[in-house]
Amino acid sequence: MAQAPPPVADDRTSIVRLHGEACFYCGAVHTKLFPAGSVQTPVEGGVRVWPVVACAQCKPRSDQ
Numbered sequence: 644m645a646q647a648p649p650p651v652a653d654d655r656t657s658i659v660r661l662h663g664e665a666c667f668y669c670g671a672v673h674t675k676l677f678p679a680g681s682v683q684t685p686v687e688g689g690v691r692v693w694p695v696v697a698c699a700q701c702k703p704r705s706d707q
Contacts, residue, residue, distance in 0.1 A: 652682040667695035
């Protein structure tokens with residue numbers, strides 16, 4: 644089964660969220676951050692995929 648493409652981030656998304664320096668969801672920076680998947684942004688000729696992070700409050704939980 645093919646994996647779905649990552650969600651698309653728009654041009655209002657902060658670059659620190661795309662660079663994994665802040666929680667992608669809430670913007671927290673002064674806390675432990677965890678891998679949270681990836682998002683994509685449109686670029687000329689295609690898309691760019693960014694690995695993103697989330698804080699403990701926002702990270703997806705595997706038990707949900």
